[in-house]
Amino acid sequence: MRDVAIIGVGLTKIDLHFDKSIREIFKEAVSKALDDAFNPVIESAYIGNMAADEFNNQKNISSLLIDFSGLNNIPATRIETGESSGGSALIAGFNDVASGLHDFVLVGGVEKMSEVVSTEAESIISLGMFHEYETIQGLSPEGAAALIMRLYMHKYNVKDEDIALLAQQDHKNAVSNPYAQLRFEVTLESILKARSIADPITLMHCAPIGDGAAALILCPMEEAKKITDTPIQIAGIGQASDALGLTQRDDLLDFKSIRLAAEKAYKMAKIKPEDVQVAEIFDSYTIYGLLALEELGFAQRGEAAAMLKNGFFSKNGVKPVNISGGLKARGHPIGATGVYQTAEIALTLRGDAQLKIDSTPEVGLAQTLSGAGVNSTVQILRRV
Amino acid sequence: MSDLRVPKLWREIPQHYRLEASKCLSCGRIYFPPKTICNNCKSKNLEKTALPRKGVIETFTIIRNAPSKYELYAPYAIAIVKLENDVKILAQITDCEPAKLQIGMPVEAVIRRLYDDGENGVIHYGFKFRPVF
Ligand SMILES: [Zn+2]
Numbered sequence: 001m002r003d004v005a006i007i008g009v010g011l012t013k014i015d016l017h018f019d020k021s022i023r024e025i026f027k028e029a030v031s032k033a034l035d036d037a038f039n040p041v042i043e044s045a046y047i048g049n050m051a052a053d054e055f056n057n058q059k060n061i062s063s064l065l066i067d068f069s070g071l072n073n074i075p076a077t078r079i080e081t082g083e084s085s086g087g088s089a090l091i092a093g094f095n096d097v098a099s100g101l102h103d104f105v106l107v108g109g110v111e112k113m114s115e116v117v118s119t120e121a122e123s124i125i126s127l128g129m130f131h132e133y134e135t136i137q138g139l140s141p142e143g144a145a146a147l148i149m150r151l152y153m154h155k156y157n158v159k160d161e162d163i164a165l166l167a168q169q170d171h172k173n174a175v176s177n178p179y180a181q182l183r184f185e186v187t188l189e190s191i192l193k194a195r196s197i198a199d200p201i202t203l204m205h206c207a208p209i210g211d212g213a214a215a216l217i218l219c220p221m222e223e224a225k226k227i228t229d230t231p232i233q234i235a236g237i238g239q240a241s242d243a244l245g246l247t248q249r250d251d252l253l254d255f256k257s258i259r260l261a262a263e264k265a266y267k268m269a270k271i272k273p274e275d276v277q278v279a280e281i282f283d284s285y286t287i288y289g290l291l292a293l294e295e296l297g298f299a300q301r302g303e304a305a306a307m308l309k310n311g312f313f314s315k316n317g318v319k320p321v322n323i324s325g326g327l328k329a330r331g332h333p334i335g336a337t338g339v340y341q342t343a344e345i346a347l348t349l350r351g352d353a354q355l356k357i358d359s360t361p362e363v364g365l366a367q368t369l370s371g372a373g374v375n376s377t378v379q380i381l382r383r384v
Numbered sequence: 385m386s387d388l389r390v391p392k393l394w395r396e397i398p399q400h401y402r403l404e405a406s407k408c409l410s411c412g413r414i415y416f417p418p419k420t421i422c423n424n425c426k427s428k429n430l431e432k433t434a435l436p437r438k439g440v441i442e443t444f445t446i447i448r449n450a451p452s453k454y455e456l457y458a459p460y461a462i463a464i465v466k467l468e469n470d471v472k473i474l475a476q477i478t479d480c481e482p483a484k485l486q487i488g489m490p491v492e493a494v495i496r497r498l499y500d501d502g503e504n505g506v507i508h509y510g511f512k513f514r515p516v517f
Contacts, residue, residue, distance in 0.1 A: 119452055126451055133417055136498065136510065137475055138447060138454040139462055146445035147464055154443070154487050199446040199482075247416070247464055247472035252443065 004097045005224035005231040006381070008037025008217030009343045014181040014331035017211040022056050022112035023068040025213040030069040030108060033215035038227055040217065043102040045076040048089035048109035049335035052078075054124040055115050065110065082128040083284060085109065086338025087368030087377030090216070091237050097218050104223075109339030110213040121209050125334070128371045130245040142206060144246060144372045145285035146198035151252055152287055153200070156302030160200050164191040165308040166286045167204055167328045173315055174325025178354055179340075181210045181331030204328075205286045212333030214340040221384070232346045235363070236271070236380035238264030242373050255288075255373035258295035262367070265378040266297075269363075273297030276380070277361035278320050278348055280341035282369040283327050292367055293321070296378070320357055323348065338368035342379050349383040400510045401495060403435040405471060414471050437493040438516065439467035446482045453499050465491055465513050479514040490516045 010032030086109035093107035174180035224231035240260035283289025406418035410427035444463035
């Protein structure tokens with residue numbers, strides 16, 4: 001297997017882009033990534049997208065997007081694993097380069113959610129749940145997160161205001177990220193007093209709806225060193241699935257798919273959780289972010305909130321988490337999110353001005369998640 | 385988009401009305417909804433079994449922002465119920481003030497209307513749970 005590097009990164013600002021089509025935002029990300037990589041000839045492409053069928057009435061989205069990005073006739077495949085689609089697309093691209101099949105590969109992610117009204121967007125996101133046993137009972141994705149959050153609070157004696165700290169930190173970090181959707185700070189009080197969606201979850205525990213596209217250019221490390229002084233190695237990857245239905249799991253608070261994906265990625269990268277210096281975690285709901293911190297091995301079970309409180313995960317803390325603003329404030333254009341997260345870690349490791357921190361980390365991690373622990377990917381990046 | 389066609393409803397009747405599960409004859413594990421292969425021991429030797437109707441609330445939520453089909457019924461409670469044999473079911477809780485719900489509360493299964501599907505003219509029934517006093 002060949003070592004694989006990221007040599008190009010392209011991000012678009014996440015927003016409700018009523019004036020742009022899915023083709024335009026995707027092309028913008030691809031062009032930026034290609035320029036960043038000094039315009040190599042791309043041989044294949046993988047695109048993370050959860051629901052163009054429903055948001056955009058469009059299948060065959062990979063051919064459409066690649067054509068409108070000016071990349072004629074290359075093999076192009078859409079990858080869908082729900083909300084973790086972007087992470088799965090990265091793994092597909094990694095496999096393509098590592099295997100030796102192709103040298104220069106585009107990994108993209110895109111979701112254009114603003115084509116439908118928010119209640120319809122809700123219904124589309126609900127398609128990721130177990131239809132016949134969850135959706136039909138009237139459960140919503142927020143409801144699923146609420147079931148888990150209440151159990152977590154009960155089991156570990158943690159308050160909702162402690163869990164809300166993650167949303168507050170995300171908002172604080174997003175202020176300096178030019179690509180973030182919600183670049184403003186919020187108070188804890190405003191999180192707790194926001195409209196209840198599914199008790200104990202308020203609107204401010206949830207990621208917003210938005211449009212965004214992100215792109216990465218991958219190639220063999222050998223080639224990368226000839227092209228750029230700052231190649232970022234994909235040092236480890238891991239993916240794991242879990243039962244779709246919440247009731248199929250023995251322990252609701254055991255997000256096994258994250259843990260198993262992380263174990264694989266750590267093993268491949270030959271590192272331990274404590275070696276990770278910066279991370280982007282998947283907090284589609286604040287509670288899922290806390291569980292991710294624990295399953296990734298950054299915190300003991302039930303301890304993530306206490307560590308957030310003492311600043312361990314803040315921008316200048318021991319292990320900065322979600323300096324992009326996380327899903328809550330950077331935004332969550334679903335199928336694109338995993339590509340954003342990986343791109344952000346790459347930028348931070350490169351010391352890029354837009355996502356810089358005071359320390360100069362060499363090892364970073366990005367983690368994606370679908371639904372309530374249904375599928376997870378973990379990507380470990382290293383500055384070489 | 386989330387409509388169930390009538391044959392799909394018929395097919396699910398044993399599960400949705402009679403709480404029919406499957407039990408692994410090799411290791412004893414019980415699956416709801418029923419499975420035809422055991423995740424625990426990989427046996428394909430499973431038989432139908434009925435679930436107990438009583439259990440306790442493991443966790444719950446009050447849905448206030450409901451999916452479009454359920455908007456008329458909001459707010460309503462959804463719980464994960466742990467049945468007497470430790471099998472878990474997700475269902476609405478009925479006949480109870482939301483403020484009185486608690487983790488650990490004993491509940492029992494009842495058949496109730498879930499929602500009316502105006503367009504298809506199908507009324508969806510299924511199990512809900514209510515407190516046992
Ligand atoms: Zn078995």
